[in-house]
Every structure is written in C-alpha cells, then in structure tokens.
Amino acid sequence: MQTNKLSKVFLFGGIFTFLFLYIPLIVLILYSFNDSKINVGWVGFTLKWYKVLFADKEIIHAGVNSLLIAFTSSSISIVLGTLAGVALHRYKIPLLSGLVMVPVATPELLVGVSLLLFFLMINFTLGYTSIILAHTAFSISFVAVAVKSRMFGMDDSIIDAARDLGASPFKAFWLILIPTILPGVIAGGLMAFTLSVDDFVITFFTAGVGATTLPLAIYSMLKMGVTPEVNAASTVIILFTLCLASIATKLSPQIFK
Amino acid sequence: MTILEIKNVTKHFGGNLVVDNISIDIKKGEFFTLLGPSGCGKTTLLRMIAGLVAPDSGQILLDGVDITNLPPERRPLHTIFQSYALFPHMTVADNIAFPLKMAKWSKNKIEAQVNELLEDVQLSQFKDCYPHEISGGQKQRVAIARSLVDRPKLLLLDEPLSALDARLREHMHMELVKLQEETGVTFVYVTHDQHEALALSNRIAVLNHGTIEQLDKPDIIYSKPKTHFVADFLGKCNLLKAEVLATTNDAVKLRVADSIEFSIKDPASSSYQLGQIGWYSLRPEKLKLSSENNFNVTHLSVIKSKVNGYYYYGNGTLYELDLGNDTKLQVMAPNHTSDEVKFFVDNSEIYVAFDPEAGNFLDTGSC
Structure with missing residues (x-):
C-alpha cells in the first residue's frame, strides 16, 4: 500500500512537472496560428504569420547565421572536447576535471563580459569569428563532460587489446575508442549545437555591431511588442530542437551495441 | 627450445x-x-x-x-x-x-x-x-x-x-x-x-x-x-617451527613444540646445522591418523597428539590436532569407505604417522 501511494505521488508529480514545462510552449505554438495581430484571445486559424516569417529577409538571414555559427562552433568543440574528455579520463588529474565544469556553472553574464574584455584587450574585431570562438569556449566543456562520463563505464582494456592485436595508436583511437564513445560525442555535440543556436547573453556581448543571430534578431523584434511572427519563429526553433533530440535518441541505441 | x-x-x-x-x-x-x-x-x-x-x-x-x-x-x-x-x-x-x-x-x-x-x-x-x-x-x-x-x-x-x-x-x-x-x-x-x-x-x-x-x-x-x-600459498600446509637436534647419514632429528621429536629423511643431511631453527612443512593429506600406535609399517615417524576439532568436507575430514605449546597440526583424513564416517572425538588421544620423506625442512631465512 505504502509503495502504491508513493508511486501515485510520483505519477502526479511527473504529470504536473510536464504540464508546468510545456503549457507555456503549447500556448506559444497555438498563438502562432492565431489570426490576430495581438496575443490576446483566439480569433481564428491562419498560416499567415509563417508566410510573414519566411518573407522576412532579416529573420531568415539571422537564422542562417545562427545555424552556421552553431555548426562551426559545435564541430570545433566536438574535436577539442572529445580529446579533452579522453585525456581527463585517462590521466585523472584532480584539479582539471573540476575546472572543466567551471564554464558550465559560471553565469553567462560573467562569461560574456569576460570574453568581451578579452577580445578588446587583444584587439580582436568583434563579429562572427568572435561569436564562434565564444560559443566554442563554452561548448567544449559540455562535450568533454559527456565523453568523460561515457568513458567512465567503458572497459579500458579494449584499447590495450586493439594495440595487442596489431593496431597502431592512431588506429586504436579511430577504430576502437571513437566508435565506443560515439554516443557521448553525439550527445555532447548536439548539446553544444542547441546551446549555440539559442544562446543570447554571450552572443550579445561578443557580436559587435554588424553581426546578428536568431536570438538577437528576435530580441530586437520584441522591442516593438510580441507579434505572432515571434511566436512563429519560436515554433520553428522548438520543432528544430525536437528533431535534433529525437535524432539523438534514435541514433544512440544502435551505436550503443 | x-x-x-x-x-x-x-x-x-x-x-x-x-x-x-x-x-x-x-x-x-x-x-x-x-x-x-x-x-x-x-x-x-x-x-x-x-x-x-x-x-x-x-x-x-x-x-x-x-x-x-x-x-x-x-x-x-x-x-x-x-x-x-x-x-x-x-x-x-x-x-x-x-x-x-x-x-x-x-x-x-x-x-x-x-x-x-x-x-x-x-x-x-x-x-x-x-x-x-x-x-x-x-x-x-x-x-x-x-x-x-x-x-x-x-x-x-x-x-x-x-x-x-x-x-x-x-x-x-x-x-x-x-x-x-x-x-x-x-x-x-x-x-x-x-x-x-x-x-x-x-x-x-x-x-x-x-x-x-x-x-x-x-x-x-x-x-x-x-x-x-x-x-x-599452495594448498593447505602445516608449517611447524622446528629445531635440528642431530644429523646422521641421511636422517635428521627434529624437535617441534619444545617436546615432540621425530626423524626425517634427507640425503642432504650434512647441510643441516645442530641447533638450527627452521620450518618443517607437512601437507595435511600426507598424514595418517589412528587412535592407537598400531601403524604396522616400521619406517614411519609417529607423533602422539590430542584432537582439537574437525571440519567435515565430504570427500575428507580435516582434523586439527594440538601438539602443545600453541602448535597446531592439520590432518586430512580421506573418507574413502562407504561406511558412515566415525569421527575422532575432541580431546581424545591420537597418533599421527607420516613418511620421513613427506615433508620439507625450510630455512627460516626463506620466510
């Protein structure tokens, strides 16, 4: 009986949590189909805000920028973060494994300001390159942590076995280690990609004058009030994130073998 | 090769x-x-x-x-x-x-x-x-x-x-x-x-x-x-602290637990020194037990002892004997008959016999 009651508590708690998380998103998505210029009251179904969105050259331009930045920064951080994760697992240097978490835990505002000061100090012109560097800097931690935790449950002797069976150090790394930790690499990489796509604070500080990304563009639209076009843009981002998440979970079990 | x-x-x-x-x-x-x-x-x-x-x-x-x-x-x-x-x-x-x-x-x-x-x-x-x-x-x-x-x-x-x-x-x-x-x-x-x-x-x-x-x-x-x-390290083994009392041609007389004396055979008896202290190793399964000193083979070394307890293992029974002076001796008695096992009871007197070549004298320097 006791466990029954407890499991009911968990069930309702779970349902409540999901409602709490998703009701605002559902409202936002619904209103992107609302045939009214203001987000108050349901008037009727329309797709016109999506037409407006896709005709808005500035938004599309910002979206493409965001994707390119996310792609570049997550690619770089996949490579560097994987190497860092492997090194952290293998050498077990006590201080470093704590330090790698610092960028994850530091308030974004601090990261943004410190990066801005750093770029100014070395006389680096702010723009897309500085955004990519900034995003790479915080993404590496996420990949490194994901790879390190994946390696934690791994049988270390498979690398020895690969060498023993005739593989050079590079082949042992490429043919044995990488496929084994791939789920961690993919998880970390997707996290890096999504974080880069929706980062506002750090991008805000490191973008400079000319460069713009989707979150920055949406923010500047908000200054003129929340129009259903913003809802439509947000809906597209949500769908995109959902797609990435489901690809990740679809891929993982097969790679896990 | x-x-x-x-x-x-x-x-x-x-x-x-x-x-x-x-x-x-x-x-x-x-x-x-x-x-x-x-x-x-x-x-x-x-x-x-x-x-x-x-x-x-x-x-x-x-x-x-x-x-x-x-x-x-x-x-x-x-x-x-x-x-x-x-x-x-x-x-x-x-x-x-x-x-x-x-x-x-x-x-x-x-x-x-x-x-x-x-x-x-x-x-x-x-x-x-x-x-x-x-x-x-x-x-x-x-x-x-x-x-x-x-x-x-x-x-x-x-x-x-x-x-x-x-x-x-x-x-x-x-x-x-x-x-x-x-x-x-x-x-x-x-x-x-x-x-x-x-x-x-x-x-x-x-x-x-x-x-x-x-x-x-x-x-x-x-x-x-x-x-x-x-x-x-290998298997069960009794390691008895032993003192060399006398050496002859191919035999050595040892004393363990201060009072028990017996002879062992070793062709290299000349390498032993009188008064030397060492370990005498004896495997439990190389020992024979009897409640009377009736081993009808003359060349065996025989020790008189007391039963301290036993563990029944199925294929054999392991007895722990007390040689006095805090020295224990383990003996494995095989249960090789179909009869019900008759155990030697605690504190009863018992005779242990072994081949003089069954054990090995080890220098204390080797432990």
Missing part, C-alpha cells in the same frame, strides 16, 4: 618495486604459469611481455629477437584479458577478423580464416551477434579465437577464467589444455588460483613481492616447496 627469454627485468611504479630483476626462460609449446597473490607483479610482468608496459631495465627476447623496445602491435603475440576486452561495437565475426584486418589480409582470406576459427570454437551461429548478446563463456571463446586467428608465437592469458562461474571454469580448464595441445602455441598464463595453476601448467613460477620464489613442475612445487611462502 626456448621461445621467450626474460632477462633481468625490473619495473618500478612510483616508488614501488613491482618486478625485481626477474629472469625466466619459457620453452616452445609450453603451458607456463605465473602464480602469485595480487600485487606480486605477475600481471605487470605479463604486460611487459605484451609491450603494454615498458620495463625499467632488462631485456625480453622472443624467438631470439629482442622485442624489449617494440610497440605491442609489432610483437607476434597476443593477450587474453581478464575482461575479454571484446570490441562492443563489432560483431563476433568482426572481432575475430580484427587482427587480420590490421595485418592487411585480403578479404577472401580473412573470411575463410574467420569461419574456420568460428567453427573451432563452435560459435558459427553467433557470428553476427554483438558481444552484449552472448554469454560469458561464449565471450571467452570469442576472445580466444580472436587471439589465435593469426597464429601468434605466444599467447598471454591474464586470469582469463576469473569472471566465469566455478562449473564453467572447470570445463574451460580442459578446453584450454586441449586447445594448447592442438595449436602448439606457447601459453603464458597468469593466475592467483593455485588449483588452476597446478591443473593446467607444464611449469609454474611462484611470484611474491616481484621475485620468483620457486620455478618448477607443478608436482615438485606442491610436494617440495622451497620456501615458507610457497608451502603456505
């Missing part, structure tokens, strides 16, 4: 001396075992042969070629790891094909060879399974097939059976011996399990604190241990 020569190999980890100037010659086609407790250096020695750990000093020669500085992938030998170390993202067939792919064999030759090995270890129907889909015993056989597929000169086995349950382990003992005889590949086997070592090996090196305590055939190691450690 020697296939592997280990010459004065030494290894430190941090400040610890793990392998201390070890030299061993291993013969071609031999089943050689490195036996010792954990931390004795046996696995480190094996990893140095494999090339996974570099020795601080010394040389390792395989078939006359110095391989001390070769990386593991260029040594014509393979290792079977304790965890099997199968590649989790590859099928059974791909795992077995791995060394052949690394050696750049042609596709057709790889397929033929892998299929042959799969048949040898009776895993043909599992060739497309992944390691997590097969049992522990099957994983073991995949690891063996993978290590033998390119016919290495030497196979190193690092406690390969320790993850299996007792019944399967015994079955694998026979399989390993058969496999070793069929393939003719030299096996170097690491274990802390003395039964395994005795049952499988042609020769055993008993290791302790990075040095070889004794290197010999299993029966010699068991019946003629040279040091206190070897006597104590």
